Amino acid sequence: MTAAAGKGLEGVVASRTSLSFIDGLEGVLVYRGYNIHELAPNASFPEGVFLLWTGRLPTRSELDAFEAKLAARRGLDPRTLEALMSLPRDTVPMAALRTGISIEGLYDPDAEDNSAEANERKAVRLVARTPTLIAAIHRIRQGLEPLSPDPSLSLSADFVRMANGEPGTSEAVDALDRTLLLYLDHGFNASTFACRVIAATLGDMHSAVTGGVGALKGSLHGGANAKAMHTLLEIGELENVGPWLERAFAEKRKIMGFGHRVYKTEDPRATHLREMSRVLTQQAGLAKFYEMSRELEDQMISQKGINPNVDFYCATVYYALGIPIDLYTPLFAMGRMGGWTAHVMEQHADNRLIRPRAEYVGEVDLRWVAIGDR
Ligand SMILES: CC(C)(COP(=O)(O)OP(=O)(O)OC[C@H]1O[C@@H](n2cnc3c(N)ncnc32)[C@H](O)[C@@H]1OP(=O)(O)O)[C@@H](O)C(=O)NCCC(=O)NCCS
Structure with missing residues (x-):
């Protein structure tokens, strides 16, 4: 029997990725070749998502088109909103988000299609709709009507408006956007690895990222x-x-x-x-x-x-920024959604089932005891 890898898989290199690189000793983080110190002062969150998904920085017209595509897909399926309204009022936002994303998967026209084209369409919808979902969850729990997206606003600006009912200052919106860029991707962190394990069974993108939200929720990770x-x-x-x-x-x-x-x-x-x-x-x-x-x-x-x-x-x-504390982790998810979807696409593009073994440390030769004799 082979000995198990270190507890928590510490130090294990589980697979390859070309999405992000971390040097933990030098304190380096790279998205697709660009050091985070290059990106953080310069790139918007959608620009980072474009980079992660395509492997290159967009031109001005490509970025405009990408943002317009995200903006056009921000609206939730009305049945998702209805389901969110039926959740208990005290549902924690991360649990509501997990449920909301799963429900969106029920109505997604590409739900069961894992082709590269369908995955790209689903990734756009997921990144576009996660802010709308979080804002709706926040409004509904206050007894307020969820607001519809305004495609003339940037993703971050529209989130602030939909969550608060009024637009944020440009400084606040820029700051939020930068945190999303910083949260975008981070190698095989626990939630991303969870997404890849699900994707590697040929599970669909919504199943994978729903698992990602569940993993992120814990306090040792996004919580x-x-x-x-x-x-x-x-x-x-x-x-x-x-x-x-x-x-x-x-x-x-x-x-x-x-x-x-x-x-x-x-x-x-x-x-x-x-x-x-x-x-x-x-x-x-x-x-x-x-x-x-x-x-x-x-x-x-x-x-x-x-x-x-x-x-x-x-x-x-x-x-x-005045954001309620229980929305901090959903905002982490809003940024990481760009990374999770990128990892699902990368996994599906060159897939093999992820299935490690366990080192069994229990007994092996016990004899059956009839229930009346135990
Ligand atoms: C992130 C984290 C889960 C990494 O865990 P890990 O690699 O398994 O490291 P360990 O928990 O084994 O910690 C190693 C040692 O550092 C200590 N340590 C690590 N993080 C610590 C923390 N946040 N506070 C106090 N001690 C800490 C541990 O107690 C342990 O000490 P010991 O060897 O004397 O027992 C861990 O640092 C942690 O729980 N941090 C707090 C939660 C958090 O911020 N998570 C977000 C991560 S981005």
């Missing part, structure tokens, strides 16, 4: 951005950081938004989000949360050698 904000609120004040952390270490608590399976140095996405957090919290009169974050970061690094990950500073970025 960490919301938990990180709750941590900061629990700490409350700058001077509480030290004592709070001491207690957390004593109780062996994981500090949400810190640590990473692959990065052993600064997560390059955190570099951008830290600066965004500094600027946005200051503008929103919430600078104390940035200062607390810096203090927590300094203490985590000096005491444990553990760096913040993408979710840590994203928490205060979203807080400064």
Whole structure:
């Protein structure tokens, strides 16, 4: 019997991808050849999605056409909206999103077609509609009517309008858009790997990304951005950081938004989000949360050698933008949808079933005992 790979498959290179590259020792993230530091200040989220799906940067007219295509497909199937309205009012948004995406799959005209052309059409609909779904979920739980998309607005601007009922400032929309770009893709992270496992059974795209949402929901993955904000609120004040952390270490608590399976140095996405957090919290009169974050970061690094990950500073970025905390992880999903769909297309284009083995550590030669004798 072959010995199992390390717990949690640490260090295992499961397959190949040409979508994104991570060097965890150097703190490098590359989408299709472009370092995230090149992209973050320059590319919009739809531009990043185009790059990921096609392998090249769009020309101006290609980007305009791509954005117009996304804009034209933002509207949800009315039956999806009806189903969302029947969910319990206290359904957590990630569970509602998981359900909503699955329901969209029921009505998708290409649902059972895994051809490259159908996958591309479904990917467009999924990236276009995830913002509409999240906004609708947020409106419905407040007892409000969901708003229809406005195709004249960018994907991020329309999300803000549909969620809040009024347009956001261009600074807020740009900041949100940048977080989506930073969340777009990240190698074989847990949710993406879940999508690829499902796709590799020749499962359809909606099944795969529904599984992705389920994997992202957990607090060791996407759920960490919301938990990180709750941590900061629990700490409350700058001077509480030290004592709070001491207690957390004593109780062996994981500090949400810190640590990473692959990065052993600064997560390059955190570099951008830290600066965004500094600027946005200051503008929103919430600078104390940035200062607390810096203090927590300094203490985590000096005491444990553990760096913040993408979710840590994203928490205060979203807080400064006034986004409800339980929408932070759905927003992660909104960005990662571009990556999940790209991975499904890559998997289907050169597929083999993903089916590892397990090292069995149980007994093998027990004898049957009749039920009355047990
Ligand atoms: C991301 C994460 C799941 C990676 O896990 P992993 O590679 O399995 O690493 P481990 O949980 O085995 O941690 C290795 C060591 O670092 C410590 N550690 C890792 N992340 C930590 C954190 N956030 N807070 C406190 N200690 C942490 C562990 O306690 C462990 O210490 P030990 O060897 O003394 O037991 C983990 O760092 C974590 O739980 N972070 C918090 C959740 C989070 O932010 N997730 C979003 C990831 S983008």
